[in-house]
Amino acid sequence: MKYSFRNDYSTICHKKVLEKLIECQDEQNIGYGEDIHTINAKRLIQEKIKNKSDVYFLVGGTQTNMTVISHILKPYEAVIACESGHINVHETGAIEGKGHKVLTAYSKDGKLTKELILNILNNHTDYHMVKPKMIYISNTTEIGSFYTLAELKSIYKCAKENDLYLFLDGARLASALAASDIDYPDYAKYTDVFYIGGTKNGSYLGEAVVFNDLNLSKEFQFSIKHSGAMMAKGFVASIPFEVLMEGNLYKEIGENENKCAIYLKEELKKLGYEFYSDSNTNQIFVNVNKKCAEYIEKEYSFEKWSDIDDDFLVIRLVTSFTTTIDICKDFISYMKAYKN
Amino acid sequence: MKYSFRNDYSTICHKKVLEKLIECQDEQNIGYGEDIHTINAKRLIQEKIKNKSDVYFLVGGTQTNMTVISHILKPYEAVIACESGHINVHETGAIEGKGHKVLTAYSKDGKLTKELILNILNNHTDYHMVKPKMIYISNTTEIGSFYTLAELKSIYKCAKENDLYLFLDGARLASALAASDIDYPDYAKYTDVFYIGGTKNGSYLGEAVVFNDLNLSKEFQFSIKHSGAMMAKGFVASIPFEVLMEGNLYKEIGENENKCAIYLKEELKKLGYEFYSDSNTNQIFVNVNKKCAEYIEKEYSFEKWSDIDDDFLVIRLVTSFTTTIDICKDFISYMKAYKN
Amino acid sequence: MKYSFRNDYSTICHKKVLEKLIECQDEQNIGYGEDIHTINAKRLIQEKIKNKSDVYFLVGGTQTNMTVISHILKPYEAVIACESGHINVHETGAIEGKGHKVLTAYSKDGKLTKELILNILNNHTDYHMVKPKMIYISNTTEIGSFYTLAELKSIYKCAKENDLYLFLDGARLASALAASDIDYPDYAKYTDVFYIGGTKNGSYLGEAVVFNDLNLSKEFQFSIKHSGAMMAKGFVASIPFEVLMEGNLYKEIGENENKCAIYLKEELKKLGYEFYSDSNTNQIFVNVNKKCAEYIEKEYSFEKWSDIDDDFLVIRLVTSFTTTIDICKDFISYMKAYKN
Amino acid sequence: MKYSFRNDYSTICHKKVLEKLIECQDEQNIGYGEDIHTINAKRLIQEKIKNKSDVYFLVGGTQTNMTVISHILKPYEAVIACESGHINVHETGAIEGKGHKVLTAYSKDGKLTKELILNILNNHTDYHMVKPKMIYISNTTEIGSFYTLAELKSIYKCAKENDLYLFLDGARLASALAASDIDYPDYAKYTDVFYIGGTKNGSYLGEAVVFNDLNLSKEFQFSIKHSGAMMAKGFVASIPFEVLMEGNLYKEIGENENKCAIYLKEELKKLGYEFYSDSNTNQIFVNVNKKCAEYIEKEYSFEKWSDIDDDFLVIRLVTSFTTTIDICKDFISYMKAYKN
Secondary structure, eight states, rough: OOOOOOOOOOOOOOOHHHHHHTTTOOOOOOTEEEEEEEHHHHHHHHHHSOOEEEEEEESOHHHHHHHHHHHHHHHEEEEEETTOHHHSSTTTTTTHTTOOOOEOOOOOTTOOOHHHHHHHHHTTOSTTOOOEEEEESSSSSSTTTTOHHHHOOOOOOOOHTTEEEEEEEEETHHHHHSSOOOOOOHHHOOOSSSEOOOTTTOOSEEEEEEEETTTTTTTHHHHHHTTOOOOOTHHHHHHHHHHHHHHHHHHHHHHHHHHHHHHHHHHHTTTOOOOOOOOOOSSSEEEHHHHHHHHHHEEOOOOEEEEEESSSEEEEEETTOOOOOOHHHHHHHHTTTOOO | OOOSSSOOSSSSOOOOHHHHHHHHOOOOOOOTSSSHHHHHHHHHHHHHHHHHOOEEEEOOHHHHHHHHHHSSTTTTEEEETTTOOHHSSSTTTTHHHHHOOOOOOOOTTTTOOOOHHHHHHHHHEEEEEEEEEEEEESSOTTTTTTOOOOHHHHHHHHHTTTTOEEEEEOOOOHHHHHHHSSOHHHHHHSSSSEEEEOOOTTSSSSSEESSSSSSTTTTHHHHHHHTTTTTTTHHHHHHHHHTTTSSSHHHHHHHHHHHHEEEEEEHHHHOEESSOOOOOOSSEEEEEEHHHHHHHHHHHHHHEEEESSSSEEEEEEETTOOHHHHHHHHHHHHTTTTOO | OEEEEEESSSSSHHHHHHHHHHHHTTTOOOSSTOOOHHHHHHHHHHHHHHHOOEEEEOHHHHHHHHHHHHHHSSEEEEEEEEEHHHHHSSSSHHHTTTOOOOOOOTTTTTOOOOHHHHHHHHHHHHHSEEEEEHHHHHHHHSTTTOOHHHHHHHHHHHHOOOOOOEEETTTTTTHHHHHHHHOOHHHSOOOOOOEOOOTTTTOSSOOEEEEEEEETTTTTTHHHHHHHHHOOTTHHHHHHHHTTTTTTTTHHHHHHHHHHHHHHHHHHHHHEEESSOOOOEEEEEEEHHHHHHHHTTTTEOOEEEEEEESSSEEEEEEEEEEEHHHHHHHHHHHHHTTTO | OEEOOOOOOOSSSSHHHHHHHTTTOOOOOOSSTTTTHHHHHHHHHHHHHHSSOOEEEESSSHHHHHHHHHHHHHHHEEEEEEOOOOOHHSSSSSHHHTOEEEEOOOOTTTTTOOHHHHHHHHHHOOOSEEEEEEEEEEEEEESSOOOOOOHHHHHHHHHHHHHHHHHEEEETTHHHHHHHSOOOOHHSSSSSSEEOOOTTSSSOOEEEEESSTTTTTHHHHHHHHTTOOTTTTTTTHHHHHHTTTTTTTHHHHHHHHHHHHHHHHHHHHTTTTSSSOOOOSSEEEEEEEHHHHHHHHHHEEEEEHHHHHSSSEEEEEETTTTTOHHHHHHHHHHHHHHOO
């Protein structure tokens, strides 16, 4: 059986999440997120972030992005993102489907900066153009980089100075928490709304949207239902967060992912491999030639990210809550056996 | 502990579904519905309906309705529904949110007929009005009634004669299968697209959309993602259907629900209660006075459906895969003890 | 040459409007409604309504309705209208195209009342349904009736008590001003936003949107452009209003229309004709048999409104700024010559 | 009185258009574009382009772009444009407002090429991303450049080979016809749909949409009304095209514009001025220092296009049907009098 480094959403869920399902299997709960598990998961998140933010549980990342953005923006308002941002590239136009333009800036490392944001603002000054009103960033980013606390603060300051909302996509927040100096309470302090990803961090589904600006969450349940994002069995989305937010499990998942990914990176470096981007999170991007890719494919799954030239390509290796150092050691052994 | 007759989505899932999750917990599967569970669930459904229809697994009912309808209709095309139809009343404008008008006809029993449809068509004849292009019906309906095969055939014939698509919402298809003479293959023959509900029939989530007209499913995956309805862990939505479609489980769930509901209805009749609508499916609507409602509330959960007058109201009792005749017997005993 | 009673938009424009175009033909003006004609037309309207409302000039009625409604409402908010309302029937789903549900109440005379509005509010109480947030009425209505000042005040009071916006469609406001006791300043006092129709009242195009609630017009120019409703030559839409709002011309157009229509109605009554609705405005709805309709068609144009039965139908006769009592006398003579 | 080189939409309309209005002022015409003027204008266009294309008359450019694009594309389909394209920059997100992503490529001269298009196609290969389905180009472009026939053919060939529609925005088609070797019939042969701009070429409003692929125009009137773009007085939009398409007037307007603009350019060159882009059409972009801009402003209106640095900026001078060589000579004399 091939081990898959293809992504961090190949396995149903963390064992502790499944145990919780088994434990709750005979309960009868109220629908639509008004149940005690949802209330409890919300409380646990508020404790983690040390703030009485408003919390809702949605199913997936694209759904969360489109529901949050369309809830907050007026029809002619736009959201600023990196060119490589998930909402710009990999959501099949879901944000535009809700009527909003995504204004983009190119950045090699997948991160926005104050300068990039101001440049967009300077180019959008009248009613013939959309009105930029929100900044969208991801932590970790789509290419494995992460924001530092100083960077986050700088963007948040820029947002407040320019009357913009700051929305942070935490699809891979576990890995970000483990890699960066931004801790839970900072996300409450330095964003207006963010989400804590479940799907890619040990849950079978679910993203916890956290509104730090309570004006923004007003009537959000209408938008959830209007966007087709309301689960009848709301507790199915919140139960995993009861588990992940208990103790330190969520961050530990990120720590394990990062540890494994960094191990892979360091060992591959020793073997002479180069990297498409410098990542210390759970996605690493390795330059390999095509013969090598074929060799790896025999025993491991991974994603082909992009072609470099006729001979070389970038492959993405992703670690998850199922990855162990032993699995990584096996992989490195396998790579050592490869003769170019 | 109160037993809840409030709805059919209060318990996580049928035990066999949970067992399957446990069985698959260590697997690594491909994302986005391209995994073997999805393929297998699709095959099982095709066998049940005896047709090579195209099948996709989405999360919830409103999401399914809005994704299917907006995938098929052009911007100026409209969908015909009963006034009481779920898309008209209980989806917070999700269909309109996708740009489409819902044209409605009133019908006491919650069911469309050829005559009601033709009446709408006759009133929409030029480009100053929306163009009716799809019929939406639910089986069972929102008020517990169900279509017979003859009725379904009549509507489908009307659809085809008038160049309309017929879309059937099967949020409670298990109950419909058990109550009506419409069998699985009839749904493939006499609709263009329908869905087999999971959420309200033993799964923790999921609706299986079945396109019988293969022209309609072309590029549907784009619409799924565009609507925020694509699960990264697609197998989480399809695994329950592997279980429910295996053997006769899905229909058995409906049979149990209906048996329990009919038992409640017959026994309550004996006690002199009257009913808001004549239902032989898993939702029954009982007229009670307010004192009686308060009495029931002490030991059981249910939904207050609507007020009749200052003294009387309609309550809804819903049975599910967790309901047993013993539970119903206890309830009837409790009702017998009530002194008006 | 047949005279046409088909509608009030068959002739390019009132002669005085054309004279103004000729007068201004050599000017160079600023674009996008920032020119002096627009400023002047806005000032004239503010004087008429005795209020410093915000005024914008759009092209047509459907465009105005969809732009105003979508500017004000959040995605899940809905607008309440009569079943016969223009936005519900005759805009090809433009309001839904902007994402908003139109909630309707049936009323024989085409007018909303406090009771009809409250009934809708009572049925929309949670986030599973759209949130009613705006009332839409037309004066005159689509079937020729008109609101009195008392009726308008009652609806406005209801709106304010229930946190709803009141939007009045004045496509035929000239006829309404002439027929009703509601004067210009009342429209500023008892609506949040309304529009003064140009297209059907002597202009070649144009509707003047008047925001009495200045919070609602904030950034409206973004919405105008976003909806494709911004004219590069904005002065083309405002110049006619300079003419129509000068002195009493606009209301005089309505007075002439009404006078002619009432003449037709009274004379037809004397000839024994009955009416589909009781109108004192510029649209009258006459019941005729099919042979009679054919007879009229030989010499006059009109619109067939609806069938009554196999023998009888309703025809609509509309008067406009081009109609004169002499034209009407000729028509009545022609009708007298008809032998049933 | 300052002469304005600010844009080509500052004067109501060409004198011949106004004469036609005066000539037709007493007519009664059918509404909604079913009148004889519209039929005649359509016929004249078909003769010019030597093709039985379908023709509709809309009000403005943004409206036309959003109505055409949303009529043709499915919700998840996207349109490819230059970064500088009108739909990308200057329509306040109207295309996104209709749900569609605009995919952009940077090009210095404001023109798309086969290579730029193919590059976008190569990056959009699965259902996680929007599906590119249409190419949007403008002739003349937003920065005054124009396509040659060879360039148009190459893009059209690329469109057909890749199952894309080609839509050409002819807001300034008169200038393009005068500058380029693309003649009327070529627009019918080498685009699927294009529009002949009226607003910027002598009409008071109006754009004639020409569908060469008749499959694309099916039910377009529904989309027109659904988008708020249907004029009750449809003849108001088509009458100007009866005038402009009679004989050679439309192209002559472009020839005069270009002649004047080229005169300005050549004379300014002699005075040592440099240009932001090389244009032979009716927009020229001149680099001037701020003092010079202030000097010009005293006697002429123009648009400040962009800053070059602290001292220099680009100004845009636009010629129109009202510009004459004499006006240009005066301007050049005025410029000669400027001492730096």
